[in-house]
Amino acid sequence: MEITLTIDDQSVKFKSSGAVPKRYKMQFGRDFFKDLIGMGIVNKDYSDLHENDQLEAIKQIDFDMFYDIAWTLAKTADEKIPDPMTWLDSFETFPIVDIVAELQDILAATISSKKN
Structure with a gap:
Protein backbone atom coordinates (compact mmCIF):
# COMPACT_ATOMS: atom_id res chain seq x y z
CA MET A 1 0.00 0.00 0.00
CA GLU A 2 1.26 3.47 -0.84
CA ILE A 3 -0.07 6.96 -0.19
CA THR A 4 1.17 10.46 -0.87
CA LEU A 5 0.69 13.26 1.64
CA THR A 6 1.46 16.94 1.35
CA ILE A 7 3.65 18.02 4.24
CA ASP A 8 4.90 21.59 4.37
CA ASP A 9 4.07 21.98 0.65
CA GLN A 10 6.11 18.87 -0.23
CA SER A 11 4.67 15.67 -1.67
CA VAL A 12 5.84 12.80 0.50
CA LYS A 13 5.21 9.17 -0.36
CA PHE A 14 4.69 6.58 2.36
CA LYS A 15 4.74 2.88 1.52
CA SER A 16 4.15 -0.34 3.39
CA SER A 17 5.96 -3.48 2.31
CA GLY A 18 7.36 -6.64 3.79
CA ALA A 19 10.67 -4.82 4.32
CA VAL A 20 9.24 -2.20 6.70
CA PRO A 21 9.77 -4.18 9.94
CA LYS A 22 13.35 -5.09 8.97
CA ARG A 23 14.20 -1.55 7.83
CA TYR A 24 12.80 -0.17 11.10
CA LYS A 25 14.81 -2.65 13.19
CA MET A 26 18.00 -1.96 11.21
CA GLN A 27 17.63 1.82 11.63
CA PHE A 28 16.27 2.09 15.17
CA GLY A 29 17.10 -1.24 16.84
CA ARG A 30 13.52 -1.80 17.99
CA ASP A 31 10.77 -4.21 17.02
CA PHE A 32 8.38 -2.52 14.60
CA PHE A 33 5.31 -4.54 15.54
CA LYS A 34 5.78 -4.15 19.29
CA ASP A 35 6.24 -0.41 18.90
CA LEU A 36 3.29 -0.02 16.55
CA ILE A 37 0.89 -2.02 18.69
CA GLY A 38 2.21 -0.42 21.88
CA MET A 39 1.39 3.04 20.57
CA GLY A 40 -2.25 2.01 20.17
CA ILE A 41 -2.93 4.16 17.10
CA VAL A 42 -3.90 1.46 14.63
CA ASN A 43 -7.64 1.32 13.93
CA LYS A 44 -8.37 4.17 16.33
CA ASP A 45 -10.84 6.62 14.78
CA TYR A 46 -9.88 10.06 16.09
CA SER A 47 -12.42 11.81 13.85
CA ASP A 48 -15.38 10.47 15.89
CA LEU A 49 -13.99 11.88 19.13
CA HIS A 50 -14.81 15.33 20.45
CA GLU A 51 -11.90 17.77 20.36
CA ASN A 52 -10.99 17.33 24.05
CA ASP A 53 -11.14 13.54 23.70
CA GLN A 54 -8.98 13.74 20.56
CA LEU A 55 -6.35 15.66 22.50
CA GLU A 56 -6.42 13.09 25.32
CA ALA A 57 -6.09 10.19 22.87
CA ILE A 58 -3.24 11.88 21.03
CA LYS A 59 -1.37 12.47 24.30
CA LYS A 75 12.19 5.52 3.24
CA THR A 76 10.40 2.41 1.99
CA ALA A 77 8.68 4.54 -0.66
CA ASP A 78 11.82 6.45 -1.62
CA GLU A 79 15.33 5.07 -1.04
CA LYS A 80 16.75 8.60 -1.55
CA ILE A 81 15.24 9.78 1.76
CA PRO A 82 18.17 10.84 3.99
CA ASP A 83 18.68 9.86 7.63
CA PRO A 84 15.75 10.63 9.96
CA MET A 85 17.08 13.92 11.41
CA THR A 86 18.05 15.32 8.01
CA TRP A 87 14.69 14.29 6.59
CA LEU A 88 12.73 15.91 9.43
CA ASP A 89 14.88 19.05 9.17
CA SER A 90 13.77 19.39 5.54
CA PHE A 91 10.29 20.37 6.79
CA GLU A 92 9.57 23.72 8.36
CA THR A 93 6.48 22.15 9.93
CA PHE A 94 5.58 18.48 10.34
CA PRO A 95 1.95 18.37 11.55
CA GLU A 102 -3.55 9.95 7.54
CA LEU A 103 -1.15 7.03 8.10
CA GLN A 104 -3.56 4.86 10.10
CA ASP A 105 -4.71 2.80 7.11
CA ILE A 106 -1.20 2.09 5.91
CA LEU A 107 -0.12 1.15 9.43
CA ALA A 108 -3.14 -1.13 9.84
CA ALA A 109 -2.22 -2.81 6.54
CA THR A 110 1.21 -3.70 7.91
CA ILE A 111 -0.27 -5.80 10.72
CA SER A 112 -3.42 -7.17 9.08
CA SER A 113 -3.85 -10.52 7.43
CA LYS A 114 -5.27 -11.14 3.97
CA LYS A 115 -6.24 -14.65 5.01
CA ASN A 116 -9.98 -15.42 4.86
Missing part, protein backbone atom coordinates in the same frame (compact mmCIF):
# COMPACT_ATOMS: atom_id res chain seq x y z
CA GLN A 60 -0.99 8.69 24.57
CA ILE A 61 1.09 8.51 21.38
CA ASP A 62 4.87 8.24 21.68
CA PHE A 63 5.72 10.89 19.09
CA ASP A 64 9.42 10.05 18.92
CA MET A 65 8.45 6.53 17.96
CA PHE A 66 5.87 7.80 15.49
CA TYR A 67 8.49 9.99 13.76
CA ASP A 68 10.62 6.85 13.42
CA ILE A 69 7.73 4.89 11.93
CA ALA A 70 6.82 7.73 9.54
CA TRP A 71 10.46 7.94 8.40
CA THR A 72 10.55 4.17 7.80
CA LEU A 73 7.42 4.30 5.65
CA ALA A 74 8.82 7.25 3.68
CA ILE A 96 2.23 15.03 13.31
CA VAL A 97 -1.34 15.08 14.64
CA ASP A 98 -2.67 15.25 11.07
CA ILE A 99 -0.18 12.70 9.81
CA VAL A 100 -1.13 10.13 12.49
CA ALA A 101 -4.68 10.09 11.16
Whole structure:
Protein backbone atom coordinates (compact mmCIF):
# COMPACT_ATOMS: atom_id res chain seq x y z
CA MET A 1 0.00 0.00 0.00
CA GLU A 2 1.26 3.47 -0.84
CA ILE A 3 -0.07 6.96 -0.19
CA THR A 4 1.17 10.46 -0.87
CA LEU A 5 0.69 13.26 1.64
CA THR A 6 1.46 16.94 1.35
CA ILE A 7 3.65 18.02 4.24
CA ASP A 8 4.90 21.59 4.37
CA ASP A 9 4.07 21.98 0.65
CA GLN A 10 6.11 18.87 -0.23
CA SER A 11 4.67 15.67 -1.67
CA VAL A 12 5.84 12.80 0.50
CA LYS A 13 5.21 9.17 -0.36
CA PHE A 14 4.69 6.58 2.36
CA LYS A 15 4.74 2.88 1.52
CA SER A 16 4.15 -0.34 3.39
CA SER A 17 5.96 -3.48 2.31
CA GLY A 18 7.36 -6.64 3.79
CA ALA A 19 10.67 -4.82 4.32
CA VAL A 20 9.24 -2.20 6.70
CA PRO A 21 9.77 -4.18 9.94
CA LYS A 22 13.35 -5.09 8.97
CA ARG A 23 14.20 -1.55 7.83
CA TYR A 24 12.80 -0.17 11.10
CA LYS A 25 14.81 -2.65 13.19
CA MET A 26 18.00 -1.96 11.21
CA GLN A 27 17.63 1.82 11.63
CA PHE A 28 16.27 2.09 15.17
CA GLY A 29 17.10 -1.24 16.84
CA ARG A 30 13.52 -1.80 17.99
CA ASP A 31 10.77 -4.21 17.02
CA PHE A 32 8.38 -2.52 14.60
CA PHE A 33 5.31 -4.54 15.54
CA LYS A 34 5.78 -4.15 19.29
CA ASP A 35 6.24 -0.41 18.90
CA LEU A 36 3.29 -0.02 16.55
CA ILE A 37 0.89 -2.02 18.69
CA GLY A 38 2.21 -0.42 21.88
CA MET A 39 1.39 3.04 20.57
CA GLY A 40 -2.25 2.01 20.17
CA ILE A 41 -2.93 4.16 17.10
CA VAL A 42 -3.90 1.46 14.63
CA ASN A 43 -7.64 1.32 13.93
CA LYS A 44 -8.37 4.17 16.33
CA ASP A 45 -10.84 6.62 14.78
CA TYR A 46 -9.88 10.06 16.09
CA SER A 47 -12.42 11.81 13.85
CA ASP A 48 -15.38 10.47 15.89
CA LEU A 49 -13.99 11.88 19.13
CA HIS A 50 -14.81 15.33 20.45
CA GLU A 51 -11.90 17.77 20.36
CA ASN A 52 -10.99 17.33 24.05
CA ASP A 53 -11.14 13.54 23.70
CA GLN A 54 -8.98 13.74 20.56
CA LEU A 55 -6.35 15.66 22.50
CA GLU A 56 -6.42 13.09 25.32
CA ALA A 57 -6.09 10.19 22.87
CA ILE A 58 -3.24 11.88 21.03
CA LYS A 59 -1.37 12.47 24.30
CA GLN A 60 -0.99 8.69 24.57
CA ILE A 61 1.09 8.51 21.38
CA ASP A 62 4.87 8.24 21.68
CA PHE A 63 5.72 10.89 19.09
CA ASP A 64 9.42 10.05 18.92
CA MET A 65 8.45 6.53 17.96
CA PHE A 66 5.87 7.80 15.49
CA TYR A 67 8.49 9.99 13.76
CA ASP A 68 10.62 6.85 13.42
CA ILE A 69 7.73 4.89 11.93
CA ALA A 70 6.82 7.73 9.54
CA TRP A 71 10.46 7.94 8.40
CA THR A 72 10.55 4.17 7.80
CA LEU A 73 7.42 4.30 5.65
CA ALA A 74 8.82 7.25 3.68
CA LYS A 75 12.19 5.52 3.24
CA THR A 76 10.40 2.41 1.99
CA ALA A 77 8.68 4.54 -0.66
CA ASP A 78 11.82 6.45 -1.62
CA GLU A 79 15.33 5.07 -1.04
CA LYS A 80 16.75 8.60 -1.55
CA ILE A 81 15.24 9.78 1.76
CA PRO A 82 18.17 10.84 3.99
CA ASP A 83 18.68 9.86 7.63
CA PRO A 84 15.75 10.63 9.96
CA MET A 85 17.08 13.92 11.41
CA THR A 86 18.05 15.32 8.01
CA TRP A 87 14.69 14.29 6.59
CA LEU A 88 12.73 15.91 9.43
CA ASP A 89 14.88 19.05 9.17
CA SER A 90 13.77 19.39 5.54
CA PHE A 91 10.29 20.37 6.79
CA GLU A 92 9.57 23.72 8.36
CA THR A 93 6.48 22.15 9.93
CA PHE A 94 5.58 18.48 10.34
CA PRO A 95 1.95 18.37 11.55
CA ILE A 96 2.23 15.03 13.31
CA VAL A 97 -1.34 15.08 14.64
CA ASP A 98 -2.67 15.25 11.07
CA ILE A 99 -0.18 12.70 9.81
CA VAL A 100 -1.13 10.13 12.49
CA ALA A 101 -4.68 10.09 11.16
CA GLU A 102 -3.55 9.95 7.54
CA LEU A 103 -1.15 7.03 8.10
CA GLN A 104 -3.56 4.86 10.10
CA ASP A 105 -4.71 2.80 7.11
CA ILE A 106 -1.20 2.09 5.91
CA LEU A 107 -0.12 1.15 9.43
CA ALA A 108 -3.14 -1.13 9.84
CA ALA A 109 -2.22 -2.81 6.54
CA THR A 110 1.21 -3.70 7.91
CA ILE A 111 -0.27 -5.80 10.72
CA SER A 112 -3.42 -7.17 9.08
CA SER A 113 -3.85 -10.52 7.43
CA LYS A 114 -5.27 -11.14 3.97
CA LYS A 115 -6.24 -14.65 5.01
CA ASN A 116 -9.98 -15.42 4.86
